Amino acid sequence: MSRSDACVLYPFHLRNVLIQCAFDGLVEARWTDDIHGEWMRNLAANTPGLSTERLELTRDRMKTVLPEADVVNYRPLIEDLKLPDRDDRHVLAAAIAGKASVVVTWNLKDFPRRDLRPYGITSKSPDDFLANLHIAFPEALLSSARLARLNLRKTTPTIEGFINALQQNGLKKFATMLRQDINRLDR
Structure with missing residues (x-):
């Protein structure tokens, strides 16, 4: 079971492959409305001409094809969590609440092993995550x-x-x- 940080949902082709892997049952995706909001805001800010409506449509399609990926009961966990970047605590909280074993993120330094280990969670880059799936x-x-x-x-x-x-x-x-x-x- 894996949990995606917002940064891996931002690049189109990476998002496409990860969503397809989850749809095919190869992995179990987990995300929250906060995570969707984060990747959508960042993508809109860095892509002139990309409409909010198009981003919302993409998010809605993701939620439709993978309704089980939505984690909703994570917010009470956020306050007690410790990570180098306090703004990433919602990601770890969602991983814990969603019973994920891996956080897939490009920001590995923000999800150190020592902070994830007590929850039985590891972090992997998308490249390592997909390469490991290919091997397995x-x-x-x-x-x-x-x-x-x-x-x-x-x-x-x-x-x-x-x-x-x-x-x-x-x-x-x-x-x-x-x-x-x-x-x-x-x-």
Whole structure:
């Protein structure tokens, strides 16, 4: 079971792959309205011309396809939690309340092992998380990656273009693994 920090829902291709993996039952996603608000605010602030309505539609679709991902009973836990960045405590609280075992985040320094260990939670970068999934469940992960590419109906990038986009999102290990299995991605 994994829990996503808002920063991993911000990049489009990464979000697409993670949501597809969760939809396919490969992982169990967990998020909150606060997490949705955070990635949506940041994406809107950094993407001129991206409408709030479009972001809300994306969030609503995510919540529709993965209704079990919503964690609602986490706020009472926030105050007692300790993290280097107090503003990230809501993420750990949601992970605890949602019974997650992993927080997937680019901000590993803000989720140190010593602060997560008492709750039975670890943190992993999205690249390590997806690379580990590929090692543990190669066929299922390749199927999810294939479907994530096909989700892009308006553009449907080539397989190489899709892998390049993932690499540009910081998924270097995962992209390398997909390149090694490129023939299996086109089935």
